Amino acid sequence: MSMVRYGVIGCGMMGCEHIQNINLLPHGQVVAVQDPVRDLAVSAAKLAGGAQVCDTLEALLAVQDLDALVIVSPNDCHVPQLRQIAATRTLPILCEKPLFTAPEDEVFLRDFAASYGAPVWVAMEYRYMPPIALLRDEAQEATGGIAMLSIREHRFPFLPKVGAWNRFNSRSGGTLVEKCCHFFDLMRLILRDEPVRVMASAGQAVNHKDETYDGRAPDIWDNGYVILDFAGGARAMLELCMFAEGSRYQEEISAMGPAGKIEARVPGPGRFWPVHLGDAPVPQVIVSPRVPKGPRLIEVPVDPTLLAAGDHNGSTYYQHERFNAVVRGEGRPEVTLADGIAAVRIGLAAQESAATGRAVAI
Numbered sequence: 001m002s003m004v005r006y007g008v009i010g011c012g013m014m015g016c017e018h019i020q021n022i023n024l025l026p027h028g029q030v031v032a033v034q035d036p037v038r039d040l041a042v043s044a045a046k047l048a049g050g051a052q053v054c055d056t057l058e059a060l061l062a063v064q065d066l067d068a069l070v071i072v073s074p075n076d077c078h079v080p081q082l083r084q085i086a087a088t089r090t091l092p093i094l095c096e097k098p099l100f101t102a103p104e105d106e107v108f109l110r111d112f113a114a115s116y117g118a119p120v121w122v123a124m125e126y127r128y129m130p131p132i133a134l135l136r137d138e139a140q141e142a143t144g145g146i147a148m149l150s151i152r153e154h155r156f157p158f159l160p161k162v163g164a165w166n167r168f169n170s171r172s173g174g175t176l177v178e179k180c181c182h183f184f185d186l187m188r189l190i191l192r193d194e195p196v197r198v199m200a201s202a203g204q205a206v207n208h209k210d211e212t213y214d215g216r217a218p219d220i221w222d223n224g225y226v227i228l229d230f231a232g233g234a235r236a237m238l239e240l241c242m243f244a245e246g247s248r249y250q251e252e253i254s255a256m257g258p259a260g261k262i263e264a265r266v267p268g269p270g271r272f273w274p275v276h277l278g279d280a281p282v283p284q285v286i287v288s289p290r291v292p293k294g295p296r297l298i299e300v301p302v303d304p305t306l307l308a309a310g311d312h313n314g315s316t317y318y319q320h321e322r323f324n325a326v327v328r329g330e331g332r333p334e335v336t337l338a339d340g341i342a343a344v345r346i347g348l349a350a351q352e353s354a355a356t357g358r359a360v361a362i
């Protein structure tokens with residue numbers, strides 16, 4: 001197959017980012033889009049260079065010349081849409097995170113993973129941020145075996161101020177699932193291990209309910225710590241700060257072990273970096289060996305074409321590049337349904353721990 005013809009389900013902020021990145025692929029073209037808000041679907045179709053506009057998922061699934069689907073609808077739509085797709089077609093799917101939000105959906109997802117006849121890739125795109133990918137590849141050697149992993153996520157509270165994007169409403173799954181599934185996925189990936197126990201403390205430090213508050217969102221957990229014990233003995237910690245106005249959008253990851261330390265800094269240019277703040281600092285990785293030879297600094301510049309596609313750090317594009325290859329028969333999904341399930345399970349366990357004040361076994 002020389003060209004992959006995509007159907008995009010959900011044409012909000014992220015749907016448009018997917019379309020812009022598919023537009024950049026040498027072997028990709030969006031041929032159909034669907035969103036209950038017709039105006040959004042119409043402008044997304046234009047963004048794709050003229051795709052068919054469908055009012056329902058049923059109509060989109062009836063489009064014959066489709067090779068792959070991208071699910072970019074709100075979090076609680078993912079599972080019902082996977083069910084509907086499985087009952088109708090067998091096409092490769094790239095599904096946005098979190099894969100699910102309700103614990104009972106895990107049963108369906110396990111059956112689906114065993115029975116669906118085409119590749120399914122869960123969009124854990126943080127794996128593809130260049131500094132994080134570099135850290136993942138170098139961390140075990142640089143640290144001599146990771147004993148401690150720390151991820152710090154600092155960002156501004158842009159919700160629920162941004163219109164329809166009520167990500168922290170009751171449909172989202174809550175902050176520790178919605179946002180933090182990325183970080184739990186990274187922990188499993190970097191440590192190449194599974195957590196056995198989670199302890200979390202989280203709360204709300206800032207009142208996010210301003211004049212645009214739609215009355216639906218519950219408390220937004222904007223500050224939290226999650227500590228995980230991994231089966232092999234490593235410990236990991238997530239620091240979540242969602243009101244750091246000054247830092248806008250930033251991830252920092254450090255891995256430490258007997259041989260040294262490696263750190264990745266993703267300063268968050270791209271979609272969340274307001275233009276008036278000027279150029280963001282360059283993403284970087286710092287490797288500090290235990291014997292003080294002086295730290296080694298690796299700058300990981302971002303391709304400006306990818307930033308222009310609304311991406312943060314090129315991760316959406318790099319993910320699409322790989323998914324596109326899978327659809328064309330080259331390789332298998334790197335982020336599987338099992339990975340998507342694992343990340344949400346950790347988030348749900350963290351939520352339970354934060355709500356009950358007890359450690360939760362996974």
Ligand SMILES: NC(=O)C1=CN([C@@H]2O[C@H](COP(=O)(O)OP(=O)(O)OC[C@H]3O[C@@H](n4cnc5c(N)ncnc54)[C@H](OP(=O)(O)O)[C@@H]3O)[C@@H](O)[C@H]2O)C=CC1
Nearest residue numbers: 009010011012013014015035072073074075096097164165
């Ligand atoms: N990987 C990443 O870094 C990111 C991932 N995401 C994920 O992408 C997904 C979409 O987020 P985002 O684009 O920001 O959200 P938006 O609210 O901007 O867009 C979602 C769109 O889907 C529409 N929609 C609602 N129900 C359906 C349905 N049944 N079928 C098709 N479309 C539907 C919504 O309409 P309406 O408003 O009327 O409900 C809305 O237009 C989420 O799962 C989110 O977690 C988001 C940002 C970054």
Ligand SMILES: O=C1CO[C@H](CO)[C@@H](O)[C@@H]1O
Nearest residue numbers: 097098167178179180182
């Ligand atoms: O990476 C992301 C940016 O933040 C959004 C809001 O929490 C997430 O949905 C998304 O996955």
